[in-house]
Structure formats: structure tokens, C-alpha cells
Amino acid sequence: MKRDWNPPLASAHRRRLIAASGALLAARVFPTRADSAPLPAIPELEAYLAGRTPQFGRLILDLPRLADDGNAVAMRVTMPGPFAQGEHVTSIALFSEKNPVPKMAQFEFPVPPARVEIESRVRLAGSQRVVAVAILAGGAVHVATAEVLVTLAACLDGP
Amino acid sequence: MRVAALLFACWAAGAVAQTRAIPATELRSGLTFGSAELRAMQADDFANPGMLWVERGQKLWQTPAGPAGRTCASCHADPAASMKGVAARYPALDASTRRVIDLESRINACRASRQQAPRLAAESEDLLALTALVAYQSRGLPLSVTISEGTRETFEQGRGFYYAPHGQMNLSCADCHERNWGRRLLAETISQGHPNAYPAYRLEWQTMGSLGRRIRSCLFGIRAQMLPYDDPTLTALELFLAWRAAGLPIEVPGVRR
Amino acid sequence: MAASRLQVPAEVRRGDSFEVKISIRHPMETGFRVDDSGKPIPRNTIREFTCRYNGKPVFIARLGSGIAANPYLRFFLTAAESGQLSFEWVDEAGERGDALASLTVVG
Numbered sequence: 001m002k003r004d005w006n007p008p009l010a011s012a013h014r015r016r017l018i019a020a021s022g023a024l025l026a027a028r029v030f031p032t033r034a035d036s037a038p039l040p041a042i043p044e045l046e047a048y049l050a051g052r053t054p055q056f057g058r059l060i061l062d063l064p065r066l067a068d069d070g071n072a073v074a075m076r077v078t079m080p081g082p083f084a085q086g087e088h089v090t091s092i093a094l095f096s097e098k099n100p101v102p103k104m105a106q107f108e109f110p111v112p113p114a115r116v117e118i119e120s121r122v123r124l125a126g127s128q129r130v131v132a133v134a135i136l137a138g139g140a141v142h143v144a145t146a147e148v149l150v151t152l153a154a155c156l157d158g159p
Numbered sequence: 160m161r162v163a164a165l166l167f168a169c170w171a172a173g174a175v176a177q178t179r180a181i182p183a184t185e186l187r188s189g190l191t192f193g194s195a196e197l198r199a200m201q202a203d204d205f206a207n208p209g210m211l212w213v214e215r216g217q218k219l220w221q222t223p224a225g226p227a228g229r230t231c232a233s234c235h236a237d238p239a240a241s242m243k244g245v246a247a248r249y250p251a252l253d254a255s256t257r258r259v260i261d262l263e264s265r266i267n268a269c270r271a272s273r274q275q276a277p278r279l280a281a282e283s284e285d286l287l288a289l290t291a292l293v294a295y296q297s298r299g300l301p302l303s304v305t306i307s308e309g310t311r312e313t314f315e316q317g318r319g320f321y322y323a324p325h326g327q328m329n330l331s332c333a334d335c336h337e338r339n340w341g342r343r344l345l346a347e348t349i350s351q352g353h354p355n356a357y358p359a360y361r362l363e364w365q366t367m368g369s370l371g372r373r374i375r376s377c378l379f380g381i382r383a384q385m386l387p388y389d390d391p392t393l394t395a396l397e398l399f400l401a402w403r404a405a406g407l408p409i410e411v412p413g414v415r416r
Numbered sequence: 417m418a419a420s421r422l423q424v425p426a427e428v429r430r431g432d433s434f435e436v437k438i439s440i441r442h443p444m445e446t447g448f449r450v451d452d453s454g455k456p457i458p459r460n461t462i463r464e465f466t467c468r469y470n471g472k473p474v475f476i477a478r479l480g481s482g483i484a485a486n487p488y489l490r491f492f493l494t495a496a497e498s499g500q501l502s503f504e505w506v507d508e509a510g511e512r513g514d515a516l517a518s519l520t521v522v523g
Contacts, residue, residue, distance in 0.1 A: 068194045068416045069362035072208075072484035096482055100448065104482025107491070111474040115433035115492040121484035123446070151346035153416065155380030157363050205423055208486040211441045215419055365443065365485035
């Protein structure tokens with residue numbers, strides 16, 4: 001039976017990520033979803049907020065605490081009603097703390113629906129916080145954050 | 160003395176052939192090693208991305224191919240009826256070539272011989288779609304391949320490969336999936352390595368892929384010599400895996416990490 | 417041509433919220449992956465997804481590489497008149513996709 005020798009794949013980056021996630025596992029206590037925790041410092045988010053003071057507690061962002069794989073993580077964002085006249089949701093945006101492209105999506109409601117709930121699947125480049133921002137017609141801004149621990153595959157995948 | 164030796168040899172052959180490292184009652188689908196979100200994604204036929212390929216397969220089933228413009232439906236009518244139970248028997252012996260073939264090869268053989276249409280490439284959207292469609296008709300049915308005169312040699316070849324050490328890390332399939340299933344490898348829990356959900360939508364691939372692709376990923380991971388898609392050893396291993404997982408229900412389209 | 421699966425209830429009551437689900441075959445290529453020969457695969461994501469209710473845009477999703485491959489969307493609309501829901505999307509390579517569903521509103 002032939003022994004194979006292939007030079008180690010140049011994936012120092014992946015090894016660093018694995019080491020880092022190991023450290024993360026060791027160092028972190030799983031936090032409870034702190035709705036009033038300060039927002040992560042994301043420049044694109046700051047620009048989006050444009051100085052407006054966001055409100056916490058009403059907008060709900062659901063993400064699993066622990067994700068199998070960062071490629072597809074179930075996400076649900078909900079803004080419970082009822083909506084007063086002129087206070088309907090016009091848009092909801094999603095921001096990532098660690099992704100190469102921080103603004104993940106923006107959902108718009110040209111015609112406001114009675115029920116504001118959106119589900120999709122997001123990509124997360126590693127463990128991080130995600131921020132949802134809802135803007136109401138009257139100008140109010142509501143935010144929610146969620147923290148996800150993203151585990152990496154144990155084995156390198158191939159073609 | 161010779162009779163006794165012969166009897167012993169028969170018994171030994173029979174006993175070895177029937178020995179299962181993981182007894183039937185302890186078989187666990189890969190799904191049970193995934194997160195609640197993964198299980199939910201597979202269980203919800205709408206959220207399950209693999210269903211995109213099953214639907215594509217449904218369209219292809221009705222699509223003419225080859226000079227005579229035959230469709231799969233021309234011979235097989237409604238796949239829900241004609242294909243039920245088929246995937247559960249694969250890999251199987253192809254009567255005309257006397258070789259063990261997997262479902263993908265069976266589909267291609269049909270295309271070539273019955274439709275005179277070109278074979279579909281491994282991992283192509285169309286081959287994945289047709290394989291997913293056919294296997295989907297066996298969803299919930301237990302894997303049940305036949306190890307008998309025509310398939311025994313291939314089975315033994317597959318079993319030999321499974322238990323032999325491979326690659327730079329000198330690991331056999333059994334090292335992870337028999338000796339260490341249920342244990343952690345970094346942040347993952349090692350599964351028993353069953354084929355019942357394939358073709359599956361793997362999050363790591365961000366697309367649908369065959370069992371052959373999954374096995375090749377493993378070979379890559381342990382730094383072993385890669386097996387090409389058409390290598391008979393790959394089919395032999397798939398046959399062994401199907402035998403090893405006998406009784407596990409087919410879950411196609413599966414969703415896996 | 418992007419294949420998709422669409423689920424809309426056949427019949428809804430006027431004023432009620434109803435669920436729309438759509439699943440689209442699209443790699444949502446990030447631009448950060450490389451192919452087997454090590455060449456980067458160019459970014460190509462669905463950028464704009466629009467749902468129109470009897471021709472009027474009611475839901476728009478502006479997506480990018482932060483949304484997973486083979487995007488899945490589930491959202492709610494409010495039932496008004498009977499008619500048609502049309503869905504359109506376009507990716508960065510200019511490829512368009514669409515889907516249609518009839519909607520019957522009672523009451």
C-alpha cells in the first residue's frame with residue numbers, strides 16, 4: 001500500500017483561525033443576548049445611523065448562539081406591531097462586525113405590511129456580532145444585536 | 160480434517176462478512192450529529208436548499224434528450240412510482256457489464272444506451288438534479304444493498320479500502336468513523352460516516368454534492384491520494400458504506416455541514 | 417436562468433398578513449473563493465430582489481455577499497386585492513430571474 005506524500009497545504013490563515021477560535025472558546029463565557037449592550041464599532045453602521053440615537057428592546061434579531069458553519073446561518077428579524085400612524089417600518093438593514101463587507105442586506109417596504117418579519121440565511125466570516133437597524137417612517141431608529149459563535153470545519157475540504 | 164478445515168473456512172468467511180463494527184441498533188444518521196438549525200433546514204422542504212435540485216430533476220425528467228427526443232418519462236413515467244425503492248438498492252450490479260455501479264452511473268448508462276444522449280459530467284447540475292430526484296423517491300426507505308455472488312468481490316475491495324491506512328496522516332476511515340465517532344475533532348463531533356443523505360446540500364460546499372465528492376473531501380482532508388470520480392475503488396467504497404449503513408433511512412436531499 | 421421555488425398561499429382574507437417564501441438557485445459568489453487552479457472566482461451576488469403586488473413594489477431586498485448561497489427569503493405581505501405577485505431579481509453579471517404567483521383575496 002503506497003504511502004502518499006503531499007506537501008502541507010499552505011493554509012496558515014486557516015490554522016490561525018482554528019487557533020483563534022480555540023482561544024475564543026476557552027476565553028469566552030457565552031453571553032446572554034444583551035439587548036441594551038453597546039453596539040459594536042462598525043464604521044458603516046455609524047455612517048448609516050448618521051448621528052441618530054437608536055432605541056433598543058423592540059426590534060428582535062434571532063440568530064443561533066452557535067453556528068455549525070459560517071456559510072449559512074439562519075437569521076430572523078422581527079419588529080412587533082402595532083404600528084401607529086406614520087410609525088411603520090420603512091427599512092431594516094443588517095450589519096456584520098467581522099465580514100469583509102459589513103453591510104449584509106437591506107430590506108425595504110415601499111408598502112408597509114402589518115407584519116414585519118423577515119427570515120433568510122446569512123454568511124458569517126467567523127464568530128461575531130450582527131446588528132439589525134429598523135428605520136420607521138417618522139424617523140425613529142430601532143436596533144438589535146445578536147452574537148454568534150461560528151465553528152470551523154475540523155478537516156480541510158477539497159475539490 | 161480437510162472437511163473440518165473447509166467448514167471452518169466457510170464459517171469464518173460468513174462470520175467476517177456479517178460482522179458489523181457498529182451494530183444495526185446503534186446506527187446513527189449524520190443528521191443527529193448536526194445542530195438544531197441544520198436539522199430544521201433539512202426537515203423543512205422549503206428551506207432545504209437541496210429541493211432546488213430535486214425540482215430541477217423533475218423538469219429534466221420531462222426534458223427530451225438524444226436524437227429520438229426521449230425523456231426519462233418516456234420509459235419511466237412518473238418517478239414517484241417507478242423510482243420508489245431504487246436508490247435504496249444502490250450501488251448495485253449492472254447486469255449488462257457485470258460491474259457494480261452507483262446511481263449516478265446508472266443514470267448515465269440509461270442516457271447513453273436508451274436515449275443515445277451524452278453522459279452528464281460528475282457533479283454537474285443536471286446529474287446532481289437527476290440523482291437527487293431519483294433518490295428522493297426513496298426518502299424514508301432503509302438502505303438495503305445486496306451483497307451476493309456478483310457484488311461480493313467489490314464489497315471486499317471497498318471494505319479493504321475502508322480499513323486500510325491512507326495518506327500522509329496514515330488514517331483509515333475506521334480510525335475516525337468507527338473508533339472515534341461521537342468524539343470531538345476541534346469543534347466538530349465525528350459522525351459515523353454514513354451515506355444515507357447523499358446527494359446532499361453541504362454548507363461547506365454551498366451547493367449540492369454527491370457521495371463521491373464527500374468521500375474525495377475526506378481523502379483530501381487526510382492527505383491521501385485522490386480517487387477520480389470514475390475510479391472503481393470509489394464505487395467499491397460506496398457499496399461498503401451502503402452495506403454498513405443498512406437499515407438507515409434515505410434522507411435525500413440531505414443537509415450537512 | 418435562475419431556478420427558484422416559490423410558496424404563496426392560494427387564498428387569503430382581505431387585510432390578513434400572509435407569508436411569502438422563495439428559494440433561489442444562485443451561488444451568491446463572494447469574490448473571495450478560488451477555483452481548483454487557484455484563480456479567484458469573481459464576485460457575483462443577487463443585488464436587487466423586488467416583489468410586486470399587482471405591479472406595485474411592496475418588498476425590496478438589497479442583498480450581497482453577506483447573504484448565504486442559494487438565498488432563502490421569508491417575509492409577510494398584507495392582503496389587499498386579488499391579482500398577481502411577481503418577483504424579479506438581478507445579479508451582478510446582469511442575469512435576471514423571475515417568478516409569478518396568483519393571489520386570491522376573499523372577504
